[in-house]
Amino acid sequence: MTASPDPAEPAAPEPARPDPALRLLWRHVVAEDEQPRRGPRQRLSVDDVVDAAIAMADAEGLAGVSMRGLAQRLGLAPMSLYTYVPGRNELVALMVDQVLARRELPPLPDGLRARLETVARxxxxxxxxxxWLLDVTGIRPWLGPGAADRYEWQLxxxxxxxxxxxxxxxxxALLVGFASSIAHAEHEKRRAxxxxxxxxxxxxxxxxxxxxRVMSGREYPLAGRVGQAAGEAYQAASDPARELEFGLARIVDGVLALLATRS
Amino acid sequence: MTASPDPAEPAAPEPARPDPALRLLWRHVVAEDEQPRRGPRQRLSVDDVVDAAIAMADAEGLAGVSMRGLAQRLGLAPMSLYTYVPGRNELVALMVDQVLARRELPPLPDGLRARLETVARxxxxxxxxxxWLLDVTGIRPWLGPGAADRYEWQLxxxxxxxxxxxxxxxxxALLVGFASSIAHAEHEKRRAxxxxxxxxxxxxxxxxxxxxRVMSGREYPLAGRVGQAAGEAYQAASDPARELEFGLARIVDGVLALLATRS
DNA sequence: GCTTGCTCCGTACGCCGTACGGAATATTGT
DNA sequence: ACAATATTCCGTACGGCGTACGGAGCAAGC
Structure with missing residues (x-):
């Protein structure tokens, strides 16, 4: 018994075939090494599928995007979707990258404070x-052109x-993570x-x-006082828009302070 | 036909009955207005159910906590769980509050910087x-004793x-949101x-x-340079532990800077 | 013209949360 | 003591989910 490869798997050293989702993500860039394909033409394009899925997600949330529902919307049988996309996870990755790619990135203003704020905003x-962008998980490490362009712009x-x-x-990462957490809070508030x-x-x-009644017998001096003050100021239990302004100001101040120590 | 209330519903003005999940959340505090209940004793307690669910979530993630699986673990039929808990959402709210309540909160150190860091850490x-705490959605506005104690401590x-x-x-909110976003990144990295x-x-x-191959024809000067530098420093595509230190330092600096303008 | 590879789809499997109703059981009212 | 009632536990069932599998028909390559 040598350490030779499994004979059931032919000698091909298996050069770590690339993730198929990667080709799909970059389909517009690699584009046309297209020799015509056998069999019936596809009635739709991958973009049709992804766009319909994005529209569904905008309207119903990510959980509202089911392969069955999406197929119906497109006039397909559920299983036909799998000729466009390997599975639901890959579809979600395509949706994310499409959204990132579509947004026109604003020119960056002068002044570091304004630039940092722009990235976050x-x-x-x-x-x-x-x-639904905030509900996306499990698409790491798939990297598409939308995400790449965005990162370049942020940098x-x-x-x-x-x-x-x-x-x-x-x-x-700090600015983006912060912006996400604010949006998450806002989204939760709306959902509630x-x-x-x-x-x-x-x-x-x-x-x-x-x-x-239930909280009697416990003392919450600070939570009571602060909660009431915040509630009156917000006219709600929370006010993500204000949290954005407050947090962004603090974070940008912190970054500027770091740079100030160097000049 | 007057505007009188529906006769099928007796005159009781329906004083906006409290959310049953609230009583469940505060069950240890309100506790014993217990007159003995009719019917067979419950074989388990709500705490048994919640603890088992937490253990499952720790091991398998929130999606791994199914009513069927949880029931099996507890030796119950699936539907019997619904005598302990109104539904899965309420169960999740109880799990969250239990986790918050269990953690012993460390004494707050001297010095504002250290205090702020402690809250985040x-x-x-x-x-x-x-x-799985980060995957929880839809339990607003349920407020339990664990969350209330935690908020009081944070304040x-x-x-x-x-x-x-x-x-x-x-x-x-800023500190907690930031800590969440770091943990989220770390969790995604591990999941991948x-x-x-x-x-x-x-x-x-x-x-x-x-x-x-796929990125050829596009130029990513900054992403290429920075991505490589970061990758070498992190020995990975990201390093949440460092992001925590960096971001926390900036945020605390920002808060201190705000206070400095006042003294 | 046969083979091959592709699209489209019907069926099916094993999950999910939970509505509903019935049997057993313990307390309450008479 | 006995009937009424409230409660627990559970079997069954419904409508959803992602997707594995295999078959039918179509278009290109040999």
């Missing part, structure tokens, strides 16, 4: 327009300001209102008595 | 220990440092490695050739 706006916002390469990456059919405030009123 | 550690870290009430709330069976680095190597 663009991401925040995108996550608000497509809340250009912090190029030449005095950060080293690693710090540039970390700064972008939508699903309960009543506003947050109404729920608190309806349950204030029970909450008071 | 506690949340980060918790999200790492229970990655105590920023009490009396010169922030007004609304700023206290926003500062805590687990599900692909190979390390991130191995995937990039296996697909480097295809990526190079």
């Amino acid at each position: 663009v991401h925040h706006a995108e996550a608000l327009a497509h809340p 250009s916002a912090v190029e030449g300001v005095g950060l080293d390469d690693v710090e540039m990456d970390q700064t972008v 209102e939508r699903e309960s059919g009543q506003s947050e405030l109404a729920w608190w009123e309806a349950n204030a008595e029970e909450l008071g | 506690v949340h980060h550690a918790e999200a790492l220990a229970h990655p 105590s870290a920023v009490e009396g440092v010169g922030l007004d009430d609304v700023e206290m709330d926003q500062t805590v 490695e687990r599900e692909s069976g190979q390390s991130e680095l191995a995937w990039w190597e296996a697909n480097a050739e295809e990526l190079g």
Whole structure:
């Protein structure tokens, strides 16, 4: 018994065949090494499928994008989708990259503060327009042209300001992560209102008595005081728009402070 | 036909009955208004159910907690779970609050910088220990004792440092949101490695050739340079632990800078 | 013209949350 | 003591999900 490869698998050294999802992601760039394919032409294009899926996700959330529902919307049988896309996960990756690719990236303003804010605000706006982006998991490490272009643009916002390469990456990650967390909070707030059919405030009123009864015997001096002040200021239990402004100001101040120590 | 209430529904003005999930969340606090209940005793307690669900979620993720699987683990028929808990969503809310309640909150150190860091690190550690916490959605606005105690503790870290009430709330939200986004990145990184069976680095190597082919014709000067520098520094495509340190330093600096303008 | 590879699709499997109703059981009201 | 009632536990069933598998028909390559 040598260590030779399994004879059932022919001698081909299996040069780590590339992930098929990668070709799909970059389909518009690689494009046309197309020799005509056998069999019936596809009635639709991958873009048709992805666009329909994005529209469904915008309307119904990521969980609302089912292979069955999507197929019906496209006039296909469910299993026919699998000739366009290997599976649902890959479809989601394509949706994400399509969204990233479509957005026209605004020119970066002058001034580091404004540039950093722009990076965060663009991401925040995108996550608000497509809340399902925040629910996406499991598409790492698939990297498409939309994500690549976006990263390049984000880095250009912090190029030449005095950060080293690693710090540039970390700064972008910090801004994007923060914008995501704000959008996440906003999305959760909206979901709560939508699903309960009543506003947050109404729920608190309806349950204030029970909450008071139940919390008696515990002391929440700070939470009571701060919660009330925040509630009055927000007219809600939270106000993600204000959290964005507050947090962004602090983060940008922090980055500027780092650079200030160097000049 | 007057506007009188539906006679099928007796005159009771329906005083907005409290959410049953609230009583369940606060079951240990309200506790014993217990008159003995009719029918067979419950074989288990709500805590048994919630603890088993937490154990399942720790091992298999939130999606791995199915009512069927949980019931089997507890020796019950699936539908019997619904005598303990109104539904899966409520169960998840109980799991979250149980986790929050269990963690012993460390004493807050001296010095604002260390206090702010502690708030973020506690949340980060918790999200790492229970990655499914980040997948929880739709449990707003249910508020349990664990969440209330936690909020009180977080506020105590920023009490009396010169922030007004609304700023206290926003500062805590900023720290917690940031810690969540770091933990989210870390969790995604681990998931990618687990599900692909190979390390991130191995995937990039296996697909480097295809990526190079596919990205030719596009220019990514910054992404190429920074990505390489970061990759070498991290020995991976990302390094959430470093992102935590970098981002936390910037955020704390930003908060301190805000306070510095006031003294 | 035969073979091959492709598209499209019907069926089926094993999951999911949970609505519904019935049998057994323990307390409550008489 | 006995009937009424409330509660637990559970079997069955419904409508959803992703997708494996195999077959039918079509277009290109030999």
